[in-house]
Amino acid sequence: xxxxxxxxxxxxxxxxxxxxxxxxxxxxxxxxxxxxxxxxxxxxxxxxxxxxxxxxxxxxxxxxxxxxxxxxxxxxxxxxxxxxxxxxxxxxxxxxxxxxxxxxxxxxxxxxxxxxxxxxxxxxxxxxxxxxxxxxxxxxxxxxxxxxxxxxxxxxxxxxxxxxxxxxxxxxxxxxxxxxxxxxxxxxxxxxxxxxxxxxxxxxxxxxxxxxxxxxxxxxxxxxxxxxxxxxxxxxxxxxxxxxxxxxxxxxxxxxxxxxxxxxxxxxxxxxxxxxxxxxxxxxxxxxxxxxxxxxxxxxxxxxxxxxxxxxxxxxxxxxxxxxxxxxxxxxxxxxxxxxxxxxxxxxxxxxxxxxxxxxxxxxxxxxxxxxxxxxxxxxxxxxxxxxxxxxxxxxxxxxxxxxxxxxxxxxxxxxxxxxxxxxxxxxxxxxxxxxxxxxxxxxxxxxxxxxxxxxxxxxxxxxxxxx
Amino acid sequence: xxxxxxxxxxxxxxxxxxxxxxxxxxxxxxxxxxxxxxxxxxxxxxxxxxxxxxxxxxxxxxxxxxxxxxxxxxxxxxxxxxxxxxxxxxxxxxxxxxxxxxxxxxxxxxxxxxxxxxxxxxxxxxxxxxxxxxxxxxxxxxxxxxxxxxxxxxxxxxxxxxxxxxxxxxxxxxxxxxxxxxxxxxxxxxxxxxxxxxxxxxxxxxxxxxxxxxxxxxxxxxxxxxxxxxxxxxxxxxxxxxxxxxxxxxxxxxxxxxxxxxxxxxxxxxxxxxxxxxxxxxxxxxxxxxxxxxxxxxxxxxxxxxxxxxxxxxxxxxxxxxxxxxxxxxxxxxxxxxxxxxxxxxxxxxxxxxxxxxxxxxxxxxxxxxxxxxxxxxx
Numbered sequence: 107x108x109x110x111x112x113x114x115x116x117x118x119x120x121x122x123x124x125x126x127x128x129x130x131x132x133x134x135x136x137x138x139x140x141x142x143x144x145x146x147x148x149x150x151x152x153x154x155x156x157x158x159x160x161x162x163x164x165x166x167x168x169x170x171x172x173x174x175x176x177x178x179x180x181x182x183x184x185x186x187x188x189x190x191x192x193x194x195x196x197x198x199x200x201x202x203x204x205x206x207x208x209x210x211x212x213x214x215x216x217x218x219x220x221x222x223x224x225x226x227x228x229x230x231x232x233x234x235x236x237x238x239x240x241x242x243x244x245x246x247x248x249x250x251x252x253x254x255x256x257x258x259x260x261x262x263x264x265x266x267x268x269x270x271x272x273x274x275x276x277x278x279x280x281x282x283x284x285x286x287x288x289x290x291x292x293x294x295x296x297x298x299x300x301x302x303x304x305x306x307x308x309x310x311x312x313x314x315x316x317x318x319x320x321x322x323x324x325x326x327x328x329x330x331x332x333x334x335x336x337x338x339x340x341x342x343x344x345x346x347x348x349x350x351x352x353x354x355x356x357x358x359x360x361x362x363x364x365x366x367x368x369x370x371x372x373x374x375x376x377x378x379x380x381x382x383x384x385x386x387x388x389x390x391x392x393x394x395x396x397x398x399x400x401x402x403x404x405x406x407x408x409x410x411x412x413x414x415x416x417x418x419x420x421x422x423x424x425x426x427x428x429x430x431x432x433x434x435x436x437x438x439x440x441x442x443x444x445x446x447x448x449x450x451x452x453x454x455x456x457x458x459x460x461x462x463x464x465x466x467x468x469x470x471x472x473x474x475x476x477x478x479x480x481x482x483x484x485x486x487x488x489x490x491x492x493x494x495x496x497x498x499x500x501x502x503x504x505x506x507x508x509x510x511x512x513x514x515x516x517x518x519x520x521x522x523x524x525x526x527x528x529x530x531x532x533x534x535x536x537x538x539x540x541x542x543x544x545x546x547x548x549x550x551x552x553x554x555x556x557x558x559x560x561x562x563x564x565x566x567x568x569x570x571x572x573x574x
Numbered sequence: 575x576x577x578x579x580x581x582x583x584x585x586x587x588x589x590x591x592x593x594x595x596x597x598x599x600x601x602x603x604x605x606x607x608x609x610x611x612x613x614x615x616x617x618x619x620x621x622x623x624x625x626x627x628x629x630x631x632x633x634x635x636x637x638x639x640x641x642x643x644x645x646x647x648x649x650x651x652x653x654x655x656x657x658x659x660x661x662x663x664x665x666x667x668x669x670x671x672x673x674x675x676x677x678x679x680x681x682x683x684x685x686x687x688x689x690x691x692x693x694x695x696x697x698x699x700x701x702x703x704x705x706x707x708x709x710x711x712x713x714x715x716x717x718x719x720x721x722x723x724x725x726x727x728x729x730x731x732x733x734x735x736x737x738x739x740x741x742x743x744x745x746x747x748x749x750x751x752x753x754x755x756x757x758x759x760x761x762x763x764x765x766x767x768x769x770x771x772x773x774x775x776x777x778x779x780x781x782x783x784x785x786x787x788x789x790x791x792x793x794x795x796x797x798x799x800x801x802x803x804x805x806x807x808x809x810x811x812x813x814x815x816x817x818x819x820x821x822x823x824x825x826x827x828x829x830x831x832x833x834x835x836x837x838x839x840x841x842x843x844x845x846x847x848x849x850x851x852x853x854x855x856x857x858x859x860x861x862x863x864x865x866x867x868x869x870x871x872x873x874x875x876x877x878x879x880x881x882x883x884x885x886x887x888x889x890x891x892x893x894x895x896x897x898x899x900x901x902x903x904x905x906x907x908x909x910x911x912x913x914x915x916x917x918x919x920x921x922x923x924x925x926x927x928x929x930x931x932x933x934x935x936x937x938x939x940x941x942x943x944x945x946x947x948x949x950x951x952x953x
Contacts, residue, residue, distance in 0.1 A: 488883065491887065493886065496882045502617070503875050503896045512877075514893075515892075517886075
């Protein structure tokens, strides 16, 4: 199928534009107050300590002002949102039990095939709760826990209680507080000591009910010397009013472990995507955030790695693509809290059709963190003369024994390269697409194969008709 | 505020005692003192300064020595009028507006070549403002040496503006050497209004003072060019706070900013550098680099190089590094029989000389190179 057909296949404004008229079984009243928070917690049958956390988060949410830097968030109307939707009564143990209507939606996203072929388990978030959950036997045998967060809290309360909110506290920032108050869904992953999960585990998230904020809460714990690769892909149908997505992801990488977290975020162009992602890396562990931002109206996302103990390593690789009316304000934060720690940030951004990309990053080296190495590279590509790009990196270094470097560049597509490709028989459109795909290659080569294919396809679609 | 050098008594002494100036002082006294909650002072040592212990604001004739070549091409007029209201949110900038002893307009005639050398060795706090108008096809070299008389704690505040007309050029060289405890503030504004005008600006800060330097380059006309190179070596608890902005408002403009520094002892630095390219500023070429070497354990540096680009037909990039001395270079020099302290000195000297050697005036080049040598000896 060529691109034009593919584009026609999907809606004109949003490539996965479909939304079915499924009625939630339960939908909380619009707006947020202590009562709503309490009723969400009661409905889920949560322990008291969790309700306390939620209320703590709610109070902090109310008291904190909207951030006065970055993109304009003043259009978010917190009172017009419903904070919890329960799509249907029960979870399904097998694919057959999932209602046909939901299956159709998943079908359009191409989940089942992907699942059968490659993937360890799929937990698809439909509205605010996970309705379908499968986990391959081999994972269970290894003792790996992969559940939605609600079930995780129910079945493994002690682990959740020990780690929940230790990386992102309830009063961290306005949107993390909001998430703490009304979180629902998300994934809970625990990998036991010495276990290496060979195939990526992944969850598809999906928001469907109009105006429903999505507040997934993901908690990943990698015990000593373990390895896990978690993949999260997001896709949302068309909305007429602004929608909010404020997820929190916490990763705890205990000594010697390695965690890789991959996201491709492709919300429709009216979603505010305000996500707090943070991880703690203990001795000799590695945390990698692979982060792709394509959709949404406004994205503010700065995956953070706190290098807590000697030998920890952090890596953030991100790609942002901003088209018409979009502002991708993304970046990375690294805190070097211990000696012999190293980090690397690679950020690639592309703006076109009047879109705006911002890299906002921080590398912080504390006074006692010696022998620290850090490298930051930011490249921005501006494809036409109505788009723009900002780069704002912060470097706070309070130590002598550091090697820190930062490079950033902004440019357009190289005319000479375009000319060369065209002289070899490619059309201008093809040549431009090839150069852009080459530009983001450091990112795509880190993705699982089917995601890399999907990403390249999405970039092609975004660039369709943008010759100029 | 009443016992600081920015008191009402001082204000009246410097300015007249009429209704308008009192109104200005009232406005100034409401202006917020630098605080670490302000974005500009977040990483700066300036909020901790106690201005009450400073030497009075005064000017004596033996403090300053000015040499002007080609004097007949220079017109100096005094602008005694004080401004009606404050123009900035920044305390230090407003302080210079309110307490400056001089407000000069200096005009350089067209088709002339002028050099002005100012040597300040001050025993009192001194604040001044000046505007240089550089007429078409002329060339101004302005060199400023700033130091203080022994054991005097002074505040040196200055605002300098350059208005460049067609095909004109300015070479501005600033060599600061104030002692520990003194404060240096300089706001530099380069307005490149005429086609093909060019500004070359060099700052050498080999001092122990607390310094804040703001430099704005406004590239307003086509094919204008600005170069800014700064070198600093700080010791004790010295602090250098530098902000450079390159605003590309027109087509085919070029800017190159280089900042190189070395920190000893408990010194610290803060650098904020912005490249802003307006929509329509096609063919812009802008580069910024910031390199800091940490020589001791207790130093700290903060750096925020940013890019704001609204045009795609441009080349803009920045690079920033922070590191300790290169072990390999040290080892190499060491292996040639030179001891470690000397080796360190040689490497730092070579590193900062890259900036010093590009100073276009021979006397200033030698002076700053010797000053650097001297500062490196005091280990």
